[in-house]
Amino acid sequence: MSTSQSVSPALRPPARLVSPRAVHYWFVRALAGWIVLIAVQVISWVLDWPVPPWHAQLLAVTVILAAAHLVVMPRWRYRVHRWELTDDAVYTRTGWWTQEARVAPLSRVQTVDTERGPIGRIFHLTKVTVTTASAAGPLVIDGLDDEVGITLTAAVTAAAQAVRDDAT
Amino acid sequence: MIGEPADTPTTATHPQDAEPEPREAAAAADDETPWRRLAAGMLLVEPLRELIRFIPLLIALIFAGRAGESGPPWGLIGTAAVIALGIVRYLTTRYRITPTVIEVRKGMLSRKHVTVPRDRIRTVDTSAHPLQRMLRLVKVQIGTGSSGHRHESVDLDGLPANFAMTLRAELLHRARTQPELPSLSAGALATPVAGAVPTGPAKSDTVTTPVTTPVETEIVRLDPRWIWFAPATLSGVVTGLAVIGLTWRVLNEAQVNPADIGVVSSTLDHLETTPIWLDVLQVGVGVVLLVTALSVAGYLLTFWGFRLSRHQGGTLHVTRGLLTTRATSIEERRLRGTERTEPLLLRAVGGARLSAIATGLRAGRGATRGGEVLLPPAPQHVAVDVEATVLRTPSPGQAQLLPRGKAARRRRYTRALTVTAAINVALTAWWWFGPLPAWVVLTSLFALPLAALLARDRFRNLGHAVVDGHLVTQLGSLVRRRAVLDEGGVVGITLRRSWFQRRNKLTSLIATTAAGQQKYAVPDLDDTAALRLAQQLLPVTGQFVTGVTVRPDAPDPVAPGALLRGEPGVTRLPA
Numbered sequence: 125m126s127t128s129q130s131v132s133p134a135l136r137p138p139a140r141l142v143s144p145r146a147v148h149y150w151f152v153r154a155l156a157g158w159i160v161l162i163a164v165q166v167i168s169w170v171l172d173w174p175v176p177p178w179h180a181q182l183l184a185v186t187v188i189l190a191a192a193h194l195v196v197m198p199r200w201r202y203r204v205h206r207w208e209l210t211d212d213a214v215y216t217r218t219g220w221w222t223q224e225a226r227v228a229p230l231s232r233v234q235t236v237d238t239e240r241g242p243i244g245r246i247f248h249l250t251k252v253t254v255t256t257a258s259a260a261g262p263l264v265i266d267g268l269d270d271e272v273g274i275t276l277t278a279a280v281t282a283a284a285q286a287v288r289d290d291a292t
Numbered sequence: 293m294i295g296e297p298a299d300t301p302t303t304a305t306h307p308q309d310a311e312p313e314p315r316e317a318a319a320a321a322d323d324e325t326p327w328r329r330l331a332a333g334m335l336l337v338e339p340l341r342e343l344i345r346f347i348p349l350l351i352a353l354i355f356a357g358r359a360g361e362s363g364p365p366w367g368l369i370g371t372a373a374v375i376a377l378g379i380v381r382y383l384t385t386r387y388r389i390t391p392t393v394i395e396v397r398k399g400m401l402s403r404k405h406v407t408v409p410r411d412r413i414r415t416v417d418t419s420a421h422p423l424q425r426m427l428r429l430v431k432v433q434i435g436t437g438s439s440g441h442r443h444e445s446v447d448l449d450g451l452p453a454n455f456a457m458t459l460r461a462e463l464l465h466r467a468r469t470q471p472e473l474p475s476l477s478a479g480a481l482a483t484p485v486a487g488a489v490p491t492g493p494a495k496s497d498t499v500t501t502p503v504t505t506p507v508e509t510e511i512v513r514l515d516p517r518w519i520w521f522a523p524a525t526l527s528g529v530v531t532g533l534a535v536i537g538l539t540w541r542v543l544n545e546a547q548v549n550p551a552d553i554g555v556v557s558s559t560l561d562h563l564e565t566t567p568i569w570l571d572v573l574q575v576g577v578g579v580v581l582l583v584t585a586l587s588v589a590g591y592l593l594t595f596w597g598f599r600l601s602r603h604q605g606g607t608l609h610v611t612r613g614l615l616t617t618r619a620t621s622i623e624e625r626r627l628r629g630t631e632r633t634e635p636l637l638l639r640a641v642g643g644a645r646l647s648a649i650a651t652g653l654r655a656g657r658g659a660t661r662g663g664e665v666l667l668p669p670a671p672q673h674v675a676v677d678v679e680a681t682v683l684r685t686p687s688p689g690q691a692q693l694l695p696r697g698k699a700a701r702r703r704r705y706t707r708a709l710t711v712t713a714a715i716n717v718a719l720t721a722w723w724w725f726g727p728l729p730a731w732v733v734l735t736s737l738f739a740l741p742l743a744a745l746l747a748r749d750r751f752r753n754l755g756h757a758v759v760d761g762h763l764v765t766q767l768g769s770l771v772r773r774r775a776v777l778d779e780g781g782v783v784g785i786t787l788r789r790s791w792f793q794r795r796n797k798l799t800s801l802i803a804t805t806a807a808g809q810q811k812y813a814v815p816d817l818d819d820t821a822a823l824r825l826a827q828q829l830l831p832v833t834g835q836f837v838t839g840v841t842v843r844p845d846a847p848d849p850v851a852p853g854a855l856l857r858g859e860p861g862v863t864r865l866p867a
Contacts, residue, residue, distance in 0.1 A: 132819075132820050132839070133820055133823050133824070133837050133838070133839055134819070134823070134837065134838060134839075135787065135823060135836055135837055136836055136837070136838045138836070208836075210832075210835060212832050213832040213833075213835070213836075215836050221790065221791050222788060222789070222790040222791070223788070223789050223790075223794075224786055224787065224788045224789075225786070225787040226784060226785065226786045226787075227784065227785045227826070227830060227832065227833045227836065228783065228784040228785075229783075229784075229830065229832045232783040232784065256783040256784050256804065256806070257651070257783050257806035258783050258784060258804035258805050258806050258810045258811065259806075259810040260802075260804045260809075260810035260811035261784050261786050261802065261804035261810075261811060263784075
């Protein structure tokens with residue numbers, strides 16, 4: 125804390141950002157979740173269910189939380205989500221409140237999956253998942269421009285094949 | 293031997309007939325290898341096992357029949373159907389072993405055909421429950437070593453024991469020049485118990501035949517005194533609940549009111565005559581005795597005859613079980629480390645368990661959760677010794693672990709106390725506004741010091757080291773785990789930081805691997821220590837680490853503050 129200037133090792137961020145459209149994508153995705161929650165509360169209020177008491181207050185809290193989440197999360201996430209492919213490794217960073225940096229050597233890569241969900245398709249965005257032999261910790265790059273996604277998938281697949289070993 | 297009514301020339305079940313076939317068949321003869329059925333004894337085993345499973349229902353039927361006239365005997369019809377299914381399963385299951393593959397066909401309505409190339413076989417495990425042991429049959433599970441949820445295995449439930457042992461040895465040690473084959477042909481008829489795989493209770497201690505001794509070294513076998521560690525594992529609690537559940541079901545089916553049973557009602561009457569504090573004491577002692585008895589029984593059932601040995605062919609063999617015997621082998625090539633587990637009570641009495649971290653092992657439940665057992669609950673020093681022998685180096689087990697810093701300690705206390713305090717506040721509010729009695733709130737206050745103790749222990753147990761090419765990481769309090777993981781087994785690194793961790797310059801490192809629990813965490817390292825460790829475990833991480841000038845108060849380029857103030861983030865875009 126006392127050192128004002130010091131050189132210490134740090135993890136540099138991965139070089140490439142995801143598509144700027146990902147901000148809208150995350151917004152819509154989160155909005156869908158909040159709408160469901162708010163709809164349930166409104167219905168319970170209209171039908172006057174006894175189960176959640178304090179309908180108005182609860183709804184107010186939910187709306188405030190939703191608004192805060194929708195304003196902060198997508199842009200914060202966009203600053204965090206990054207990826208990089210080098211000659212011998214894949215490197216990703218994800219999250220917002222809790223952030224995760226993941227590194228996997230290409231020699232340990234087993235599969236590369238491409239996925240376009242219903243919301244992702246609206247924004248022409250692709251999710252690329254790079255898995256290793258471990259059931260834990262696949263590297264997920266969400267919100268990639270479709271074309272970048274295809275290129276990346278091909279590149280990782282080719283590179284992984286070139287350096288492939290037993291992978292476990 | 294029992295009669296074999298279903299025996300036809302293509303369903304040879306005699307080991308002496310079956311065993312030479314797969315070995316001596318030429319590669320070209322793949323198509324001519326005959327399909328075989330499982331041992332005919334399974335025709336007896338399957339229905340009997342189903343009957344045993346239906347015992348509660350049958351008891352209920354007897355009671356119901358006595359109580360009065362009822363409808364059609366559904367229970368009997370169901371049992372008959374299940375028996376018929378078992379017979380059909382036997383009749384429709386066929387397998388064959390060619391020089392290159394193992395094939396299994398099963399199912400009547402939906403036919404299933406599984407082919408496993410022999411060079412993909414990683415594990416060959418055998419088990420035999422008491423019924424099978426009486427008929428000298430075993431279940432063989434052949435695993436192909438895919439990890440975790442993608443695991444595939446082929447089960448051959450009901451092979452003659454001798455044949456199964458030959459098969460197992462052959463599949464696992466295909467590269468070697470099959471030195472144990474003479475022992476099998478010599479001993480096959482005399483003793484069906486071959487090598488390290490006991491199929492008879494009395495013989496399990498004397499099976500080390502002269503022929504197998506030179507190729508196999510025993511690492512450890514069960515010391516009966518270890519059974520006194522059983523109560524400390526509290527495994528009896530789970531068993532106790534299961535027994536109570538089963539009893540309840542039987543009584544329910546039989547429509548018996550528990551209070552009508554002599555023992556129960558006299559016990560209840562007795563408790564009514566004594567003061568309440570004595571009741572609590574009596575019930576408490578009763579529960580402790582019951583849990584102890586059940587734990588010991590469970591330990592005996594699971595671990596009796598436990599033996600761990602190393603085979604020259606490069607495998608570790610584990611055999612265990614009192615009634616149901618199991619034999620598991622772990623290829624050392626697939627071994628990535630070991631994990632020592634010490635639940636709080638077991639740790640208090642100086643005990644520990646040891647399991648293997650290996651790829652391609654089923655992630656089981658109970659005793660085999662997180663890896664095959666290398667040592668049942670036993671004295672800690674034995675666990676350390678076995679660990680050293682298995683890993684072929686004592687240093688990871690003896691390594692002095694590096695403690696974490698002050699921030700990590702603070703985080704342990706903050707987390708434990710915040711959660712407990714929040715619960716306290718909630719309970720107090722409930723008492724203030726609602727019907728909660730005051731003594732609940734007062735009692736809950738005792739949770740605070742307990743939480744502090746827990747935090748203290750959790751911090752003291754945190755530690756890691758990199759020794760001799762192995763990552764050692766220890767964590768946990770209620771269950772302390774110390775994992776030793778081969779650096780070569782690390783297939784990825786995750787560095788996780790929550791907002792609180794970023795403020796405190798802490799990073800949790802998670803090493804992912806294809807073995808055991810798939811990931812092993814080193815929580816709350818200082819940022820720089822985490823980066824150093826990451827580079828050590830996975831050198832490719834180095835290219836992403838830079839020595840940079842940092843102002844302490846700032847900005848990770850992606851800090852939310854930077855975002856809200858509109859400062860430019862890192863805008864370095866791809867070339």
